[in-house]
Amino acid sequence: xxxxxxxQSIPEPASLRERGTLGKVLDTVRRVPIIPxxxxxxxxxIPAIFADVIAPHDPVRVSLTNRxxxxxxxEGGSTEYLxxxxxxxxxxxxRIIHGARISLAISLLAIGLGGGVGTVLGLLAxxxxxxxxxxxxxxxDIKLAFPSILLALxxxxxxxxxxxxxxxxxxxxxxxxxxxxxxxxxxxxxxxDFIARAQVAGASPLRIMARxxxxxxxxTVVVLATLEIGHVIxxxxxxxxxxxxxxxxxxxxxxxxxxxxTLIVTAxxxxxxxxxxxxxxxxxxxxxGDWLRDRLDPKLRNV
Amino acid sequence: xxxxxxxxxxxAILALLVISAIVFALARVTGDPVAILLPEDASxxxxxxxxxxxxxxxxxxVQYARYIGNFVQGDxxxxxxxxxxxxxxxxxxxxxxxxxxxSFAWVVSAAIALPIGVLVxxxxxxxxxxxxxxxxLLGQSAPSFAIGLLLMWVFAVILGWLPTSGNDxxxxxxxxxxxxxxxxxxxxxxxxxxxxxxxxxDTEYVKLARIKGMPERKVIWKHCFRNALIVPFxxxxxxxxxxxxxxxxxxxxxxxxxxxxxxxxxIRNRDFPVIQSVVILFATFYIFxxxxxxxxxxxxxxRIRYN
Numbered sequence: 001x002x003x004x005x006x007x008q009s010i011p012e013p014a015s016l017r018e019r020g021t022l023g024k025v026l027d028t029v030r031r032v033p034i035i036p037x038x039x040x041x042x043x044x045x046i047p048a049i050f051a052d053v054i055a056p057h058d059p060v061r062v063s064l065t066n067r068x069x070x071x072x073x074x075e076g077g078s079t080e081y082l083x084x085x086x087x088x089x090x091x092x093x094x095r096i097i098h099g100a101r102i103s104l105a106i107s108l109l110a111i112g113l114g115g116g117v118g119t120v121l122g123l124l125a126x127x128x129x130x131x132x133x134x135x136x137x138x139x140x141d142i143k144l145a146f147p148s149i150l151l152a153l154x155x156x157x158x159x160x161x162x163x164x165x166x167x168x169x170x171x172x173x174x175x176x177x178x179x180x181x182x183x184x185x186x187x188x189x190x191x192x193d194f195i196a197r198a199q200v201a202g203a204s205p206l207r208i209m210a211r212x213x214x215x216x217x218x219x220t221v222v223v224l225a226t227l228e229i230g231h232v233i234x235x236x237x238x239x240x241x242x243x244x245x246x247x248x249x250x251x252x253x254x255x256x257x258x259x260x261x262t263l264i265v266t267a268x269x270x271x272x273x274x275x276x277x278x279x280x281x282x283x284x285x286x287x288x289g290d291w292l293r294d295r296l297d298p299k300l301r302n303v
Numbered sequence: 304x305x306x307x308x309x310x311x312x313x314x315a316i317l318a319l320l321v322i323s324a325i326v327f328a329l330a331r332v333t334g335d336p337v338a339i340l341l342p343e344d345a346s347x348x349x350x351x352x353x354x355x356x357x358x359x360x361x362x363x364x365v366q367y368a369r370y371i372g373n374f375v376q377g378d379x380x381x382x383x384x385x386x387x388x389x390x391x392x393x394x395x396x397x398x399x400x401x402x403x404x405x406s407f408a409w410v411v412s413a414a415i416a417l418p419i420g421v422l423v424x425x426x427x428x429x430x431x432x433x434x435x436x437x438x439x440l441l442g443q444s445a446p447s448f449a450i451g452l453l454l455m456w457v458f459a460v461i462l463g464w465l466p467t468s469g470n471d472x473x474x475x476x477x478x479x480x481x482x483x484x485x486x487x488x489x490x491x492x493x494x495x496x497x498x499x500x501x502x503x504x505d506t507e508y509v510k511l512a513r514i515k516g517m518p519e520r521k522v523i524w525k526h527c528f529r530n531a532l533i534v535p536f537x538x539x540x541x542x543x544x545x546x547x548x549x550x551x552x553x554x555x556x557x558x559x560x561x562x563x564x565x566x567x568x569x570i571r572n573r574d575f576p577v578i579q580s581v582v583i584l585f586a587t588f589y590i591f592x593x594x595x596x597x598x599x600x601x602x603x604x605x606r607i608r609y610n
Contacts, residue, residue: 141318142318142321142322145318145322145589145590145593146322146586146589147544147545147548147585147586147589149548149549149551149552150548150551150566150582150585150586153551153566153567153570153578153582154326154329154330154578154582155329156570157330157569157570157573157575157578158329158330158332230443230444234446237446237448238446238447238448238552241446241448241552241555242551242552242555242567242570243567243570243571244567244570257448257449257452261452261556264452264455264456264460264467265460265467268456268460271452271456272456275449275452275453278445278446278449279441279444279445279446279449282444282445282446283440283441283444283445286440286443286444287440
């Protein structure tokens with residue numbers, strides 16, 4: 001049996017070729033953004049979960065004899081305090097590790113709350129239409145016209161700084177984008193046949209929103225939530241840095257930076273390590289978010 | 304067009320009224336301002352006098368109306384802290400510093416971002432392009448205080464070229480805060496210029512200009528750049544608003560005596576008249592710059608005149 005010449009000369013596309021296990025692993029590595037994932041695991045997730053186990057010291061134990069010890073590689077540094085200590089003798093490394101827990105907790109809570117409320121309002125606005133839609137979207141417009149950092153500062157001034165305030169304030173800053181995005185998506189889904197059929201079959205509005213529209217906007221919500229985590233970490237650390245977020249001696253990255261700012265000339269390690277923790281975490285989160293967006297929801301590209 | 308402008312102005316004023324009402328109400332829900340102003344054991348008579356003096360004995364909507372009336376005339380009331388000086392005095396003293404810083408940052412970001420945006424578009428997929436992407440990504444990922452502190456550390460502490468903070472070293476002292484404030488926008492404007500340039504580079508008239516044998520430099524600057532400018536230019540307008548509010552953070556980092564610094568100070572002292580005035584003033588700038596940009600954009604690009 002002879003094979004036609006043309007068929008022989010055309011190489012098979014790589015994706016169709018038989019691949020061994022190794023090939024599959026390599027494929028996955030290429031498709032998954034491995035470096036950002038590793039950075040995130042090392043800087044954020046693992047420290048957040050295992051902070052109590054891996055932190056070498058208590059992050060809030062004052063130790064006045066070890067104040068302002070430099071990092072281990074500088075003269076006067078010791079292996080006990082790898083990244084040095086601050087003014088109160090707190091171990092910087094331990095505080096960064098515990099700070100990851102704070103950052104992650106605030107991000108998850110604030111995005112859960114803001115994203116949840118925004119999604120519900122977006123669904124409601126799209127499905128109900130009419131005055132409900134008008135009212136919700138006007139509020140969204142006003143929220144988006146207000147410079148966020150100022151709104152946050154006013155709210156913190158009113159509620160007083162602290163963990164709950166920060167979560168609430170950030171949630172308040174976030175919901176509008178979710179509402180607007182979900183509404184836009186839901187509007188086009190609402191017009192499709194299966195929604196009309198569900199209505200004819202007697203499904204309640206709540207059921208239609210929750211079981212028929214929501215699953216179709218879920219990807220969008222997940223992508224937006226991921227993209228917002230970096231934003232939330234920036235907001236939280238900025239508020240703490242300004243003295244309008246978390247309060248001392250909570251091991252929050254922004255607070256550590258604020259504390260180190262005044263000693264930037266004599267003890268650079270105080271501001272430098274927490275700053276890098278923030279920058280690298282947000283960078284990795286943004287890369288991951290971009291990747292997720294391209295995979296799940298390319299429509300969001302210009303958001 | 305006139306209708307569009309008119310509607311946008313009405314919209315802006317409404318937004319401003321709502322925002323100022325929210326801020327005003329928020330400042331009141333924290334409790335009786337008199338409790339903050341006076342010691343706990345103040346006699347009821349003194350409390351009454353203070354109430355009357357600050358107009359706090361009136362219903363809240365009267366207080367609000369009076370406040371807005373005065374605000375429009377440039378009378379922002381008196382600060383609780385700072386020995387009760389008129390807030391307008393505090394603002395007039397600090398506003399020029401903030402405007403100076405913000406305009407410097409604006410010029411810096413335009414001067415850096417536009418040419419680099421063009422360069423990375425022309426040299427697409429070259430090392431320049433990649434470097435540009437890294438700069439843009441960093442701009443998205445680093446909070447402005449981080450950029451500010453890193454710049455301060457390198458140029459003021461390690462190299463010792465520039466002062467670490469304050470504004471008493473003339474032009475030298477605005478360089479670091481200005482760059483830190485402008486950085487985020489450099490990234491954004493650069494990206495916009497790049498994509499907008501790429502679009503124009505792909506058009507028929509640019510191809511024609513090249514076929515005619517026009518020198519490449521002329522093609523890029525005369526034919527492409529001018530047409531690609533609309534989008535980044537509108538954005539540069541919006542940035543004016545972003546820079547003003549962004550100065551809150553940068554002024555704190557560099558101890559720059561501007562409005563943002565005043566706002567943070569007031570928040571630490573819970574000085575609500577000052578917080579209220581500064582925030583409403585910032586919101587006014589923000590909304591009116593946005594309004595101006597929208598109108599300018601509608602003028603430049605007739606396709607978006609909806610409504």
